[in-house]
C-alpha cells in the first residue's frame with residue numbers, strides 16, 4: 151500500500167525540527183515497510199516569499215491529496231505588519247478550514263525523566279497524562295463578521311464574533327466523549343457559560359451528549375478556573391474539551407507542565423481521519439537558525455500521524471519508545487535541560503532518536 155505524506159516545514163525553527171522528524175519517519179518507513187512516500191511544499195512566510203500567498207493553490211491541492219500532513223510552524227516578526235488576510239498564520243488556518251480539520255488533539259504527557267524540567271513540583275505533576283480536545287475550525291477564530299470599522303465618533307473599533315452552531319459543538323463533543331471512553335472515562339468541558347451565550351449552548355449540547363455515553367463522567371468548568379486548576383492540581387483531568395481559543399491557551403499552559411512547549415505534539419483530524427500533525431509551539435523566532443530547538447514535539451507528532459491517520463500503532467509506539475530511551479540516556483535540548491542532563495543540539499537529538507529506533 152502506498153501512502154503519501156506531505157511535509158510543510160514553514161518558518162523559523164520549522165525547517166530545523168521537520169528535518170529531524172523526516173529522518174525518523176524515513177527510518178520507520180523502512181523498518182516497518184510502511185510504503186510511505188514523502189513530498190514537501192511551501193506554507194506560511196516561506197510561501198509568501200516565493201508566491202506572495204501564505205497558502206498557494208499548489209500546496210492546498212497537495213494537502214487535499216495527501217494521506218497525512220506534517221507541519222513545522224509558521225510566522226515571524228518580518229511578516230507581522232502584513233494585513234491579517236495575507237499573514238503566514240492564514241496559511242495554517244486555511245489548511246485547517248479547507249480540510250475541515252475540526253478536531254485538534256493535544257496530549258500533555260509528562261515523561262517521568264522530565265519531572266524536574268516541569269515548572270511544577272514533581273508530586274503535583276508526576277504521572278500527568280491529559281488530552282486536550284480543542285475545536286479547531288470554528289469559534290472566534292472564524293466567526294463573522296470580523297474586522298476593524300470606523301464608528302460615527304470617528305474612533306476605530308476592532309471586532310470578532312464568537313459563534314458555534316449546534317452541529318459544530320456536537321461533532322467535537324463526540325470526539326471528546328469517544329477519547330474519554332478509550333482513556334480514564336472522565337471528560338471536563340471548559341466554557342464561559344456564566345457570561346457568553348455561545349458557551350451556554352456549548353454546555354447544553356455537551357449535557358445532551360452525556361446520554362449517549364453513560365460510561366463517561368462529564369463535568370463542566372469555567373475557563374478561568376480551569377486555567378488555575380491546571381497548575382494547582384493538573385492530574386484531576388483526563389480529557390478536556392473546549393473551543394478554539396480557550397483550547398489554544400490552555401494547551402500552551404499544559405505544555406509547560408510536561409517540561410517544555412517543545413514536548414507537546416498534536417493531531418488535527420477531519421471526519422475521514424485525514425490529518426495534519428504539528429507541534430503545538432510556534433516558529434520560535436528567538437532561537438531560529440541556532441540549531442537548539444527541541445524537535446521532540448514534531449517527532450512525536452509523526453508518531454501521532456502513524457497512529458491516527460495511518461493505523462500503524464506499532465510504528466507509532468516504536469517512535470514513542472525511542473523518545474523515551476533518549477530521555478533515559480540523559481540527552482536534553484536547552485529547553486528541557488536539567489543538572490544531570492547532557493545538552494544536545496536539534497540535530498543531535500534527532501540522531502539519538504534515530505539510533506534508538
Ligand code: NAD
Nearest residue numbers: 223224225226412430431432433434435436437443444485
Ligand atoms: P512560540 O511557540 O514560537 O515561542 C514561545 C517560546 O517558546 C519562545 O521562547 C521559543 O523559543 C520557545 N519554544 C517554542 N518552541 C520551542 C522548541 N521546539 N524548542 C525550544 N523552545 C521552543 O510562540 P510565539 O513566540 O508567541 O510565536 C512566534 C511565531 O510563531 C508567531 O509568528 C506566531 O504566530 C507563530 N505561531 C505559530 C504556530 C504554528 O505554526 N502552529 C503556533 C504558535 C505560534
Ligand code: IPM
Nearest residue numbers: 224225239242243398430432
Ligand atoms: C497554534 C497556533 C495557531 C493557533 C496560530 C499560529 C494561528 O497558536 O497552533 O496553537 O492559534 O491556532
Ligand code: MN
Nearest residue numbers: 398399402430
Ligand atoms: Mn497556539
